[in-house]
Amino acid sequence: MHYLMGVRIDESVLPYSDEEMEASYARVGKVNDEMKAAGVWVFGGGLLPSDSATVVRVENGSTAMTDGPFAETKEQLGGFYVIEVDDLDAALHWAGKAAEACQVPIEVRPFGGVA
Template sequence: MKHYLLAVQIDETVPEPEDELREQLARTAKVSDEIKAAGAWVFAGGLLPSHASTVVRPGNGTTTMTDGPFAETKEQLGGFWVIQCEDLDEALAWADRCALACARPIEVRPFDDVV
């Protein structure tokens, strides 16, 4: 089994109507339950907006800390699933269902086997 990150991409500049957000959360909860039932579940989580992040940057043997996202970009990481699957095709099938449920793009990335 390989592990895959299903990263939910969001555009924080577009406000989400509360009723649509509730519907998306209900759909994603249902897909999460299906992932659990299939035995592919590892864990998942939603994230606070990018302004709540802190970047710790190394340099010259020390670190600096800055508030906000690492990169200025339109899309931010809004949440994720970590799943275990036999192969990429299975992970992509789950990503397809997740994307439809949350109405957001999903980036699928395999974990490196090196620990």
């Protein structure tokens, strides 16, 4: 089964120092390598800050685009992993490793299907 592990960040505490970023990259790289070695890694990546986003919506047959995130919230999606594991327990195991490495909360959601 495929799971999305969303990396939840608080953009109000950014940017990190160069030393903090290097330490974070090292921790996250180690977990990424563990996932790849275990054969659960499908895809993952970090995202630019939410102010780089464009929201596209259709209302009454007309497409509208706006800058930035749709939801006004302190936490934003800062990155994600897509993993393939047997069950939720296995996904939570990897989410725990990712949360420790990223030092932020990780939201775990199963896919409803994969096309």
